[in-house]
Amino acid sequence: MISIENVHRHYGKKSILNGVTLQIQDGEIFGLLGPNGAGKSTLLSILTTVMKPSEGQVYMNGFDVTKQHKQIRQMIGYVPQDIALWEELTVKENIRLWSKFIKTKIPKERMIQVCEEVNLHNKWHEKVSQLSGGMKRKLNIAVALLHDPDILLMDEPTVGIDIQSKLEINEYMKVLAKQGKTIVYTTHDMSEIKGLCSRIGVLKKGKLTFIGTIETAKASINNQLNKPIINEEEIIFHLLKD
Numbered sequence: 001m002i003s004i005e006n007v008h009r010h011y012g013k014k015s016i017l018n019g020v021t022l023q024i025q026d027g028e029i030f031g032l033l034g035p036n037g038a039g040k041s042t043l044l045s046i047l048t049t050v051m052k053p054s055e056g057q058v059y060m061n062g063f064d065v066t067k068q069h070k071q072i073r074q075m076i077g078y079v080p081q082d083i084a085l086w087e088e089l090t091v092k093e094n095i096r097l098w099s100k101f102i103k104t105k106i107p108k109e110r111m112i113q114v115c116e117e118v119n120l121h122n123k124w125h126e127k128v129s130q131l132s133g134g135m136k137r138k139l140n141i142a143v144a145l146l147h148d149p150d151i152l153l154m155d156e157p158t159v160g161i162d163i164q165s166k167l168e169i170n171e172y173m174k175v176l177a178k179q180g181k182t183i184v185y186t187t188h189d190m191s192e193i194k195g196l197c198s199r200i201g202v203l204k205k206g207k208l209t210f211i212g213t214i215e216t217a218k219a220s221i222n223n224q225l226n227k228p229i230i231n232e233e234e235i236i237f238h239l240l241k242d
């Protein structure tokens, strides 16, 4: 379980996160939504231990993110917003190089397995520069899963890629959640959230303004507007507007 308790984060005098409290259960796919600059990546950076909260506590499976970096890093996989791969190296070389950064030894069978799970095994000897944007995203995800973490943190994993790769990634996220992995990911895409997330959180100006299911969000907006909402775009519009 991920437990975020009254987290604040400032950059100088600028307040970025302003009292965020949230619990995410094992096996959940939790979608973190918010306008640009709302603080989504900052919150993910705190979960990865890269950044410290200015105030508040975060625990993952009972471990403190500010004090128990080693245990936390073993239990999380992180997929950054920007592709983090060596373009001139092959898929195999990228996976091998990334596995060297992981403290535990990754057997070759595991490297092949993650590659198969994201449908890239037939690209094993191809240079990353030859892969499509969607394939690069899938390789980024494979790399994050090498050490078989319990928790996967993904910063806009499907932005700007072809629809086929997006659907494959979404299906794979469901498989991982069924295996018991907890997934937290940031997105702007309501159409994928609907079929994927058990719950969503809406972050605006560093505050969580909504936590719940899509159905709850829809019901609450319908209630406020006193007229039924027709499509998902409308839900996201109302959730994100000031």
Ligand SMILES: Nc1ncnc2c1ncn2[C@@H]1O[C@H](COP(=O)(O)OP(=O)(O)OP(=O)(O)O)[C@@H](O)[C@H]1O
Pocket (backbone or CB within 6 Å): 011, 016, 034, 035, 036, 037, 038, 039, 040, 041, 042, 043
């Ligand atoms: N190192 C930094 N120093 C100062 N301000 C920063 C730093 N990193 C981020 N910020 C500011 O913090 C705010 C939140 O940024 P963050 O990247 O967390 O937002 P976001 O919700 O992920 O946005 P996006 O959807 O555009 O990725 C922004 O105003 C950003 O300019």
